[in-house]
Amino acid sequence: MLNIADTLYNWCREARPFALATVIQVSGSAPLPPGTALAVDTDGQVVGSISGGCVEGAVYELCQQVLVDHGTPARARFGYSDDDAFAVGLTCGGEIDVLVQRVEPTAQPHLTMALEEAVSGRPIALAQIVDGPEHLLGRTLSLLGDGSAYDGTLGGENEDRAVAAQARALLRAGRTARVEVGGDADTCPEKLSVLVHTHATRPRMLIFGAIDFAAALSQAGHFLGYRVTVCDARPVFATPARFPHADEIVVDWPHRYLEHTEVDARTALCVLTHDAKFDIPLLRLALGLPLGYIGAMGSRRTHDHRLDALRETGVPEDQLARLHSPIGLDLGAHTPEETALSITAEIIAHANHGTSLPLSRGTGPIHHPAPDSHTSATRTAVQRPPGSPDQRHPGYP
Known part of the structure; x- marks a missing residue:
């Protein structure tokens, strides 16, 4: 989502709800990497791209539906079908998984701060749950500066600490990646797949x-x-x-x-x-x-x-x-x-x-x-x- 941080920051400052579609996984040849996002606000304005144009229309409709439903995030997979020449898919032959969620800026004040850091060119890591229990999908946690402190929550203190540790390493490397945490009954009972978006200082x-x-x-x-x-x-x-x-x-x-x-x-x-x-x-x-x-x-x-x-x-x-x-x-x-x-x-x-x-x-x-x-x-x-x-x-x- 940090590819459209400037627009999202403005929408958050205005407390404007929006639907966020994020590429959460890529298989084979695909035009854009995980973490790339497209967003649609309540007025129908759209920013960003997740496929270079192949599936944007279908994703736009999903975003509008999620905005209307006020409910559970939607997930979709887009690939190429030889069987249906008119199917929505990637002409490059790869597959992408997309998570679409409604974002209420007033409910996630730390998100506004994280986007402001990215727009200002300062280092930021933003962790987003992309797979796991339905009620946790889309939750975010942000690490500012050197990553010594974090804000937001992914569901529990143990999960937050586990993700923050991995996000710090990714932030130091300047790399966006998906990490897995949880599944341990004694520490993190919920098994989560988290996409860590990073905006590092310029190399x-x-x-x-x-x-x-x-x-x-x-x-x-x-x-x-x-x-x-x-x-x-x-x-x-x-x-x-x-x-x-x-x-x-x-x-x-x-x-x-x-x-x-x-x-x-x-x-x-x-x-x-x-x-x-x-x-x-x-x-x-x-x-x-x-x-x-x-x-x-x-x-x-x-x-x-x-x-x-x-x-x-x-x-x-x-x-x-x-x-x-x-x-x-x-x-x-x-x-x-x-x-x-x-x-x-x-x-x-x-x-x-x-x-x-x-x-x-x-x-x-x-x-x-x-x-x-x-x-x-x-x-x-x-x-x-x-x-x-x-x-x-x-x-x-």
Whole structure:
């Protein structure tokens, strides 16, 4: 539901009841992930989308019915039927389960606060019961900030504590996922399936080297939702005028800046300096940190020399295996803009466990399930299929 947080927040502030349709489970190839929502208010206004248009009409009717009934939430499954060409379903061949519930903002004041946090860009996790006893369906619990406190209830203190613990981990990872709790007669007798929606702070992209490639990469990173920092030790190059899309420009030695800045498992670090006096101290430090992606620009010869230098400083082989160098995917890039696409494509593939192959050469579902948060944080290298092309970048011998 956080995909439409701004509108829902306004409706909650106005105490306007609405029907909320949430994708609670996806099977096979489907256009949008769990947690995506569509809402309809009592005037018939609609916001959001759950399928890119395939089943919106049917879901809209369900929402209107739930608003009229004032009663039990409705559940529906939409898929593709070869038997009935006129049936409502997903043309992509997958299946989605949808929960439709009536929301009374005055009965859930914590929901207004949670939506306000999301609209303001602050971290929030919102847990929603999507399967379990009928009288509990749709109940929500919210965690603000670092998740140390929660508001709302899912039915009981034990259930709330159990869900809050899992929601904190998902919030740290910035991942929306479904969790199961309960079924234990001694602690949580009610077995519940809970969808935890998360709105985490923007992940960071750290770009070292104030060059033309960095200007293009900062724009691409900004477009993808990263909080972009460009760092260079040379003040004449590291200026806001040269990097209008960066959130932060830092004049400092790269390794010294990295030592004192905050990073996490979602941070992408891109070294574009192509200068050993900057690269080696920076990469030696970076490869020992829990970063999501570490890439360095340069030719294959530069890469080999760089690895030798890092080994001499004591960097172990398992850490060197985390380094993506030469940086990016082989798109045949020549311009800084094309190279920026090459780099961000590799970052996306790494984060989502993609193969980096053309979809036309693959089989199976197009849409992959969200990666496990632990796997994402600890995975060390993109696995390229045998025979996939090498990476090249212009301007380096």
